[in-house]
Amino acid sequence: MMKTSLWYVLKKEIREMFRDKKSLSMMLIIPLMIPSLVIGMSYLFEMQMHKPIEAYNKIGFAYSLSDPEKEILANMNINYIEKSFHELEIDYNNELVDLYVSLDGNVYTIHGNESETTTFASRLVESYFDVYKEYLQQEYLASVNVNPQDVTNIIELKNEVQKQEIYFANYVTNYAFLFIIMAITVSATYPATDVTAGEKERGTLETLLTFPIKSRDIILGKFLSVTFSSFITGLVSLLLMIISLLIAGNMYSIYEGQNLMLSASSFLFSFLVIVLYSFLISGFCIAIASKSKTFKEAQSALTPLNFICFFPGMIAFMINIRATALLSLIPFLNYTLLYTDVLNGVVDYFNIFLMICSTILIILFVLVIIIKQYKSEQVLF
Numbered sequence: 001m002m003k004t005s006l007w008y009v010l011k012k013e014i015r016e017m018f019r020d021k022k023s024l025s026m027m028l029i030i031p032l033m034i035p036s037l038v039i040g041m042s043y044l045f046e047m048q049m050h051k052p053i054e055a056y057n058k059i060g061f062a063y064s065l066s067d068p069e070k071e072i073l074a075n076m077n078i079n080y081i082e083k084s085f086h087e088l089e090i091d092y093n094n095e096l097v098d099l100y101v102s103l104d105g106n107v108y109t110i111h112g113n114e115s116e117t118t119t120f121a122s123r124l125v126e127s128y129f130d131v132y133k134e135y136l137q138q139e140y141l142a143s144v145n146v147n148p149q150d151v152t153n154i155i156e157l158k159n160e161v162q163k164q165e166i167y168f169a170n171y172v173t174n175y176a177f178l179f180i181i182m183a184i185t186v187s188a189t190y191p192a193t194d195v196t197a198g199e200k201e202r203g204t205l206e207t208l209l210t211f212p213i214k215s216r217d218i219i220l221g222k223f224l225s226v227t228f229s230s231f232i233t234g235l236v237s238l239l240l241m242i243i244s245l246l247i248a249g250n251m252y253s254i255y256e257g258q259n260l261m262l263s264a265s266s267f268l269f270s271f272l273v274i275v276l277y278s279f280l281i282s283g284f285c286i287a288i289a290s291k292s293k294t295f296k297e298a299q300s301a302l303t304p305l306n307f308i309c310f311f312p313g314m315i316a317f318m319i320n321i322r323a324t325a326l327l328s329l330i331p332f333l334n335y336t337l338l339y340t341d342v343l344n345g346v347v348d349y350f351n352i353f354l355m356i357c358s359t360i361l362i363i364l365f366v367l368v369i370i371i372k373q374y375k376s377e378q379v380l381f
Contacts, residue, residue: 007221009218009225010220010221010224010225013191013221014225014228016194017194017229026186026229027187027233028232028236030186030187030233031183031236031237032240033179034176034179034183034241035240037179037244038176038244038247041175042168042248042252045168045171045252046253049168049254051120053077053124054079055117056117056124057121058079058097059073059079059080059098059100060088060091060099060101061081061082061083061088061101062083062103063082063101063102063103065080068132068135072131072132076124076127076128078125078128085100088100089111098112098117098118098120099111099118099121099122110125169258170340170344172248173245173260174339174343175317176241176245177339178310178313178314178336180234180237180238180241180270181277181336182306182309183234183237184234184237184274184278184281185281185305185306185309185310186306187232187233188278189299189302191225191226192226192286192289192298193289193292193299194295195225195226195286196222197290197297197298198295198298200294216371219286219367223283223370226282226285226286227278229282230278230281234274234278235271238274242261242262242267245262246261263342265345266342269338269347270339276360277359279359280331280359280366283367283370285302287366288301288302289301289302290370308332309332312330313332313333313335313337314336316333316336316337322337323340323351328352328354329354329355334351334355338351
């Protein structure tokens with residue numbers, strides 16, 4: 001009987017969900033923003049990596065340049081301008097130069113304000129001074145009868161630091177995963193509000209309670225229907241993420257020679273998180289919305305969840321927090337931390353086990369609270 005009652009409620013809620021255009025739009029349209037995110041961020045990174053030098057190579061010098069300096073500048077394709085400090089200051093404010101340099105004794109000072117163009121120009125000028133300093137060092141060593149090669153080649157340096165293009169790929173993939181989490185949250189918010197506060201406001205909850213169905217079956221049916229909606233959104237989002245990564249990989253040269261396709265472990269972990277998080281966020285949404293009297297009140301109460309689900313993971317990724325056993329127990333944060341590790345080829349089964357256990361315990365705890373709410377007349381009416 002319990003299974004029949006539960007199935008009846010679940011079927012009713014899913015049928016109403018698919019009849020509601022707003023629920024369908026939340027479930028299917030929001031994931032369409034993921035390709036825009038992946039393609040858009042890839043485009044910005046492409047522009048950043050391949051910005052033409054002519055866009056930031058106008059450099060002013062507030063002193064007279066020597067012939068060797070001019071030769072180095074010309075070889076580096078730097079469009080140099082020699083003027084007084086005051087004149088260069090005016091030119092910079094009028095965007096006629098991208099940076100200007102002053103000289104006081106042996107101290108060179110780069111002047112400019114913080115901006116994207118200034119950042120590129122500053123890197124270019126710093127590269128110029130590296131070359132110029134090396135030239136002066138070699139000239140000095142030659143003047144004291146020392147072979148410059150004997151000094152400059154004392155050590156050999158190998159660089160195995162992660163390439164920037166790989167960093168961009170991980171950056172885009174991580175943010176796409178974060179957006180899947182947010183899409184699932186948004187998808188759960190509306191149906192959870194509708195099956196709780198919405199039914200109270202319409203008066204249909206009272207009718208449902210007159211049926212010979214236990215309150216436990218009613219809430220489990222509503223909970224599973226919201227979870228189903230969230231899972232569909234997460235699954236569609238994951239598929240769109242994979243498709244958009246493949247498109248971006250073929251479209252932009254910053255990913256040349258790289259395979260943006262998720263590894264088997266990354267895909268399985270993403271699917272696991274979608275399942276667990278769909279249950280978790282559905283429980284949270286129903287628990288919060290059930291205490292609201294109106295649809296609008298429930299929506300206002302659920303709005304903070306959209307920020308809570310996204311920002312902890314985003315901040316953790318930005319400041320490069322690593323997953324630990326303790327952090328693996330914290331909801332919202334653990335998914336992003338472990339996903340970053342899995343994406344980088346580090347699969348810590350113990351931390352993943354802790355994440356699964358903590359999520360299941362929280363889901364069960366929330367379900368107990370919801371069932372108690374639906375047994376309370378004060379909450380229901």
